Amino acid sequence: MNKxxxxxxxxxxxxxxxxxxxxxxxxxxxxxxxxxxxxETYAGFQAxxxxxxxxxxxESEHSAMSAAIGASAAGARTATATSSQGLALMHxxxxxxxxxxxxxxxxxxxxxxxxPINIHGDHSDVMGCxxxxxxxxxxxxxxxxxxxxxxxxxxxxxVKLPVMVIMDGFNTSHSVENLEILxxxxxxxxxxxxxxxxxxxDTDNPVSYGxxxxxxxxxxxxxxxxxxxxxxxxxxxxxxxxxxxxxxRKYEFFEKYQTEDAEKxxxxxxxxxxxxxxxxxxxxxxxxxxxxxxxxxxxxxPHKEIxxxxxxxxxxxxxxxxxSIGTNPPFYSEILNSFVGTGRDLSVPIxxxxxxxxxxxxxxxxxxxxxxxxxxxxxxxxxxx
Amino acid sequence: xKYHKDIFEVIFFARGGQGAKTTAEILAQxxxxxxxxxxxxxxxxxxRSGAPTKTYLRISDSEIRTHEPVVDPDxxxxxxxxxxxxxxxxxxxxxxxxxIINTQMPEHKVREKMMERGGNFSGKIYPVDASGISMKxxxxxRPNTVILGKFVKVSGIVKLESxxxxxxxxxxxxxxxxACDKNILAIEKAxxxx
Numbered sequence: 057m058n059k060x061x062x063x064x065x066x067x068x069x070x071x072x073x074x075x076x077x078x079x080x081x082x083x084x085x086x087x088x089x090x091x092x093x094x095x096e097t098y099a100g101f102q103a104x105x106x107x108x109x110x111x112x113x114x115e116s117e118h119s120a121m122s123a124a125i126g127a128s129a130a131g132a133r134t135a136t137a138t139s140s141q142g143l144a145l146m147h148x149x150x151x152x153x154x155x156x157x158x159x160x161x162x163x164x165x166x167x168x169x170x171x172p173i174n175i176h177g178d179h180s181d182v183m184g185c186x187x188x189x190x191x192x193x194x195x196x197x198x199x200x201x202x203x204x205x206x207x208x209x210x211x212x213x214x215v216k217l218p219v220m221v222i223m224d225g226f227n228t229s230h231s232v233e234n235l236e237i238l239x240x241x242x243x244x245x246x247x248x249x250x251x252x253x254x255x256x257x258d259t260d261n262p263v264s265y266g267x268x269x270x271x272x273x274x275x276x277x278x279x280x281x282x283x284x285x286x287x288x289x290x291x292x293x294x295x296x297x298x299x300x301x302x303x304x305r306k307y308e309f310f311e312k313y314q315t316e317d318a319e320k321x322x323x324x325x326x327x328x329x330x331x332x333x334x335x336x337x338x339x340x341x342x343x344x345x346x347x348x349x350x351x352x353x354x355x356x357x358p359h360k361e362i363x364x365x366x367x368x369x370x371x372x373x374x375x376x377x378x379x380s381i382g383t384n385p386p387f388y389s390e391i392l393n394s395f396v397g398t399g400r401d402l403s404v405p406i407x408x409x410x411x412x413x414x415x416x417x418x419x420x421x422x423x424x425x426x427x428x429x430x431x432x433x434x435x436x437x438x439x440x441x
Numbered sequence: 442x443k444y445h446k447d448i449f450e451v452i453f454f455a456r457g458g459q460g461a462k463t464t465a466e467i468l469a470q471x472x473x474x475x476x477x478x479x480x481x482x483x484x485x486x487x488x489r490s491g492a493p494t495k496t497y498l499r500i501s502d503s504e505i506r507t508h509e510p511v512v513d514p515d516x517x518x519x520x521x522x523x524x525x526x527x528x529x530x531x532x533x534x535x536x537x538x539x540x541i542i543n544t545q546m547p548e549h550k551v552r553e554k555m556m557e558r559g560g561n562f563s564g565k566i567y568p569v570d571a572s573g574i575s576m577k578x579x580x581x582x583r584p585n586t587v588i589l590g591k592f593v594k595v596s597g598i599v600k601l602e603s604x605x606x607x608x609x610x611x612x613x614x615x616x617x618x619x620a621c622d623k624n625i626l627a628i629e630k631a632x633x634x635x
Contacts (some may be wrong), residue, residue, distance in 0.1 A: 064466075064473040064481075176485055197508075227508055231482035232469050234504075330506035419485055423509045 067228035068093035070198040074205035077243035081132035084123035090225040091139040091165040117142035121149035128158035131252025140167035154189030159212035167225035176419020177225035179378040192355040227327040309358040311350040318347030324375035359394040388412040415440035453496040455520035460585035471603040531562035543571040578627040590631030
């Protein structure tokens, strides 16, 4: 076998591998579980002289994002990584990165938020910044982390918005799984050279980033940002198609698994979607018409396409790994929106059962048996604990 | 009937710091070397030195999609026999499945100990004095390395040559050729120990 391209690595190491091939010019880093293996591995590459990246060791995540903003505005290809409290601490700067339209790539090993303190996986942290103007892409396993890191870098630079590539903390970031990597030369060609526009260091053409924009212009900036986000749909598709050509691996807004004739469709993302596919196969064998829709691109959210993909199902079961305390959980809200919020004729009844469940908070394991019970309607209550 | 029919599943019981994760990862790399699909991950608790840990390993000829912890193993490896006092190590282990344990106790003693905790495992138990072999050959307690040999012998899921090759690849640079050779000798010794 060609051992060079086939590896068994953790999701965190897979992210570092993709970053190594992209070789960002600047990486401001600050450690936090369960993201640390990413930056630790990358710092190792840099120390060994395998990459020529300026690593900036900062004193907090707020500073990490601030440094990333500075580097990106200066015109450097920039990446970083974080988790949980770190992402929460960055929150203020996230809006500045997206508002300045800076193509920063950030790996997030998604983890629960305190209090109480918990270092394990769920999607609370990334859901907390779903309105921050960042493109958000979820991954099922290490292979997707590798692939979507490469896709994400290009997408960020194409639409001039920052991109978050999200893996499940521990379940993905710390699990060793098979990984096929591309040749570095191919990845480098794919992402291309980063040509900064409006670099702060271009003193012949001085520009200013993030100045005051008051009543007469702030509104327009926000609309521009929304339009850039809209544009990400098309660009994501184009870039993913090109990526398929070099890798043979296909990525769409979401993955449809056995949905064609499915009467019941499970909607979820992350590592639990792999677990669920096994359940779908098992139920299919016993004649149940069930399928699965795995969310990949979460911001922007492809409402229209999702409504289309789910239109023939009688029952839709949405699994969230986060709450939105005080209202419906995030995925469930988006699925409901897909049916009512996209210019649909509201006088026609939706005629579907749409159920919501929450699982896996704070790293609680989810088992095939539980997913099976949920699909078969045997599970009681909205929490899968 | 087992849930993951095509997947060989293992649980390692150990204590924090005993290197069960490394053992699982070496086996994963060895299986990868044989073109298999693998998955290795620890039970994600706060790892403290000396606290009981669980590590999972899956090996298959086809893609492994599930990410649930191993609930119905084909093989259980216990790296520290004092765990028998607090852990139900043979949970869901059937009579045609195996248990490997690092211990100086003979098989019947291990079984008695398991029965004391209410276990009723009737499958084969393979005791191996991995710590003893390790002290004798390597000169340091590395039962997690030594047990690789026994694992290969009992499971037949990967070849001894693959494990040795991977071990060399991962460790020769880190610990030097001499120490690496000793470790490999100890692995072979555990493989040959009946």
